[in-house]
Amino acid sequence: MQLMMQGICKAFAANEVLKAVDFHLDGGEICALLGENGAGKSTLMNILGGVLPADAGVITLDGAQKVFATPTQSLAAGIAFIHQELNLINDLPIYENMFIGRELTKKNGFLDHAEMIRQTGDVFERMGLAIDPRVMVRDLDASYKQIVEISRALLMNARLIIMDEPTTSLTDPEIQRVFAMLRTLRGQGVGIVFISHKLREVIEICDRYAVLRDGVMVAQGRVADTSVSALARHMVGHEVASDAMGHQGTRGEERLRITDLTLEPYYRHVSLTAYAGEVLGITGLLGDGRSELMSTVFGAQGDYQGEIRVMGKAVHIKSTGQAVALGLGYVPRNRKENGIVKDMSIVENGSIVMWPRLTRHGLLDHQAQEKAFDTQRRALSIKLGRTRDPIMSLSGGNQQKVVLAKWLSAEPKILILDNPTQGVDVGAKEEIYDIIRALADANVAVIVLSSEAQEIIRVCDRALVMYHGAVCDEVMGERMTEHEMMRLATGG
Ligand SMILES: Nc1ncnc2c1ncn2[C@@H]1O[C@H](COP(=O)(O)OP(=O)(O)OP(=O)(O)O)[C@@H](O)[C@H]1O
Ligand SMILES: [Mg+2]
Missing domain, CATH: 3.40.50.300 (P-loop containing nucleotide triphosphate hydrolases)
Known part of the structure; x- marks a missing residue:
C-alpha cells in the first residue's frame, strides 16, 4: 500500500486551513501527523477519509488516483478512520457498533448476530480485553469506547488506519496494549497515521513524523533522528520552555x-x-x-x-x-x-x-x-x-x-x-x-x-x-x- 496526497488545499469561508499540503505513507510504517491545535491535522485526514471534499489536490493509492466523496468510499478502499471525537452509537451493543454500515447477514437476509458477536469476541481476545461484545456502548467508560473504536478498525482488515488522538483517555497499560496491536499491524504491512499531542508516545511508536503549522507542511523526517523538544519546536515555531518542578504553594484555609x-x-x-x-x-x-x-x-x-x-x-x-x-x-x-x-x-x-x-x-x-x-x-x-x-x-x-x-x-x-x-x-x-x-x-x-x-x-x-x-x-x-x-x- 502506498498513499500519496499532493497539493491538498482546503478553506472554510475565508479561513485557509490547508495550503498545498503534501503527505505520503507506505504500508508497514507508522507516521505521526503533528501540529498545534487548529493546524489542520483532522481536516487533512477528513479529506482522506471522505468526510470533507478538498478544494484542490490529488490523492493516489498504489498509483491510482482516487476521489473519496463519502466515508463509505474511503472505507471500501481499505481506509479505516478512528475519529478524534468518539463516534459510537450509545443505544446499540458493542458488536453492532463494530459492524455499522457493513452488517453481516444470514442467507435469509436477517442480521447474523451470532457471527458478529463471535468476530467481535475474537478481536477483543487478540487485544487481550475481557469485554462482553453484547454490552451496550452507553455502559462503557470513555476509555473503553476508545478501545472499541480501535478494535473496530482492526476488524475491518484495513490497509490504512487513521488514528486521530487515539489515546487521550487511555492509561498506560491500555496504551501499551494498543501499541502492541499497532506493531503487529505494522508487521502485516498496514500503514498507520498517528495523530497525537503526546510526543513521548510519538517517539515510542512512530517511524516517521510530519508536522503541520497553520496549514503548511513545515517538517518531515525519521523519528529516530529527532527528539521531543525538536518536535515541539517544529510545531510551535520556537523553543517551548518547560518550567522547573517542585512547587511550594502557600497553603491557605x-x-x-x-x-x-x-x-x-x-x-x-x-x-x-x-x-x-x-x-x-x-x-x-x-x-x-x-x-x-x-x-x-x-x-x-x-x-x-x-x-x-x-x-x-x-x-x-x-x-x-x-x-x-x-x-x-x-x-x-x-x-x-x-x-x-x-x-x-x-x-x-x-x-x-x-x-x-x-x-x-x-x-x-x-x-x-x-x-x-x-x-x-x-x-x-x-x-x-x-x-x-x-x-x-x-x-x-x-x-x-x-x-x-x-x-x-x-x-x-x-x-x-x-x-x-x-x-x-x-x-x-x-x-x-x-x-x-x-x-x-x-x-x-x-x-x-x-x-x-x-x-x-x-x-x-x-x-x-x-x-x-x-x-x-x-x-x-x-x-x-x-x-x-x-x-x-x-x-x-
Ligand atoms: N467544519 C468546519 N467549519 C469551519 N471551520 C472548521 C471546520 N472544521 C475545521 N475548521 C477550522 O479549521 C482549522 C483546522 O482545524 P482542525 O480540526 O483540522 O485542527 P487540528 O490540527 O486537528 O487541531 P486539534 O489538535 O485541536 O485537533 C481550525 O481553525 C478550525 O476552526
Ligand atoms: Mg484534530
Missing part, C-alpha cells in the same frame, strides 16, 4: 474536606482535604474511581455515604446547580459528552456558567457576554473564526480551551479539573499549567485528576494515588516521581 466517602461499586472510605492556594493531584489507573469521586462532589450522584464539607460547612450536594452555588467548578474528563453543549455557539459555551451574572431584567446582556469571553479567549489563545460560530467548528484542542474558559470566568473557590489537557498541544499545555498555578496563587483550591505522571509532577503540590476505589497513599516532594506513582497505582 481549608476549602473542601471529604470524610469516609463511599459510593459502591466505584470508591469507598475516601478521605481528603483540599486547601486554598494549593494544587492537589489525584492519579491512578483506569477504574480507580477518581472521576466518579469528583463527579459526586460536583453533585452528579446524590446517594453517597460519608461527609462533604465545603468551606468548613457540612453539605449534601445533590445537584450541579447546588455545587456551582457553593463555589465549585468542574471540567469533566469527556469533553464531547459532558463538557460542551453541541448546539450552542463558542461564546455561549464559554460563558454559560456566568449567565446568572450577565443577565439584567431577565435578559442576557450579549455585549457583557462577548466582553467576558474575550478576556478568556486571549488568556488561553483560543483559535477561532467568529465567537458566534458553532462550538463544533473548532478543532478539538480549542474546544477543550473553551471548556476551561467557561470555568475560569466563573471564578470558583474550588476548581476540579479532570484530564484538563486532553487533546491540547504542547505550547497550550504549558499555558494551561501556568494558568493552573496562577489560580492556586490567586488562592483557589485546585484539584487536578490525571493519569499522566508528568502532568501531576509538573503542576501539583502533592498528589493522592488511588487504586481500585481507595486512596492508597499521598506523595509529595521527592517522593512525587513517575516510578513511585506507578508503583502505587498498580497496587504495589
Whole structure:
C-alpha cells in the first residue's frame, strides 16, 4: 500500500486551513501527523477519509488516483478512520457498533448476530480485553469506547488506519496494549497515521513524523533522528520552555474536606482535604474511581455515604446547580459528552456558567457576554473564526480551551479539573499549567485528576494515588516521581 496526497488545499469561508499540503505513507510504517491545535491535522485526514471534499489536490493509492466523496468510499478502499471525537452509537451493543454500515447477514437476509458477536469476541481476545461484545456502548467508560473504536478498525482488515488522538483517555497499560496491536499491524504491512499531542508516545511508536503549522507542511523526517523538544519546536515555531518542578504553594484555609466517602461499586472510605492556594493531584489507573469521586462532589450522584464539607460547612450536594452555588467548578474528563453543549455557539459555551451574572431584567446582556469571553479567549489563545460560530467548528484542542474558559470566568473557590489537557498541544499545555498555578496563587483550591505522571509532577503540590476505589497513599516532594506513582497505582 502506498498513499500519496499532493497539493491538498482546503478553506472554510475565508479561513485557509490547508495550503498545498503534501503527505505520503507506505504500508508497514507508522507516521505521526503533528501540529498545534487548529493546524489542520483532522481536516487533512477528513479529506482522506471522505468526510470533507478538498478544494484542490490529488490523492493516489498504489498509483491510482482516487476521489473519496463519502466515508463509505474511503472505507471500501481499505481506509479505516478512528475519529478524534468518539463516534459510537450509545443505544446499540458493542458488536453492532463494530459492524455499522457493513452488517453481516444470514442467507435469509436477517442480521447474523451470532457471527458478529463471535468476530467481535475474537478481536477483543487478540487485544487481550475481557469485554462482553453484547454490552451496550452507553455502559462503557470513555476509555473503553476508545478501545472499541480501535478494535473496530482492526476488524475491518484495513490497509490504512487513521488514528486521530487515539489515546487521550487511555492509561498506560491500555496504551501499551494498543501499541502492541499497532506493531503487529505494522508487521502485516498496514500503514498507520498517528495523530497525537503526546510526543513521548510519538517517539515510542512512530517511524516517521510530519508536522503541520497553520496549514503548511513545515517538517518531515525519521523519528529516530529527532527528539521531543525538536518536535515541539517544529510545531510551535520556537523553543517551548518547560518550567522547573517542585512547587511550594502557600497553603491557605481549608476549602473542601471529604470524610469516609463511599459510593459502591466505584470508591469507598475516601478521605481528603483540599486547601486554598494549593494544587492537589489525584492519579491512578483506569477504574480507580477518581472521576466518579469528583463527579459526586460536583453533585452528579446524590446517594453517597460519608461527609462533604465545603468551606468548613457540612453539605449534601445533590445537584450541579447546588455545587456551582457553593463555589465549585468542574471540567469533566469527556469533553464531547459532558463538557460542551453541541448546539450552542463558542461564546455561549464559554460563558454559560456566568449567565446568572450577565443577565439584567431577565435578559442576557450579549455585549457583557462577548466582553467576558474575550478576556478568556486571549488568556488561553483560543483559535477561532467568529465567537458566534458553532462550538463544533473548532478543532478539538480549542474546544477543550473553551471548556476551561467557561470555568475560569466563573471564578470558583474550588476548581476540579479532570484530564484538563486532553487533546491540547504542547505550547497550550504549558499555558494551561501556568494558568493552573496562577489560580492556586490567586488562592483557589485546585484539584487536578490525571493519569499522566508528568502532568501531576509538573503542576501539583502533592498528589493522592488511588487504586481500585481507595486512596492508597499521598506523595509529595521527592517522593512525587513517575516510578513511585506507578508503583502505587498498580497496587504495589
Ligand atoms: N467544519 C468546519 N467549519 C469551519 N471551520 C472548521 C471546520 N472544521 C475545521 N475548521 C477550522 O479549521 C482549522 C483546522 O482545524 P482542525 O480540526 O483540522 O485542527 P487540528 O490540527 O486537528 O487541531 P486539534 O489538535 O485541536 O485537533 C481550525 O481553525 C478550525 O476552526
Ligand atoms: Mg484534530
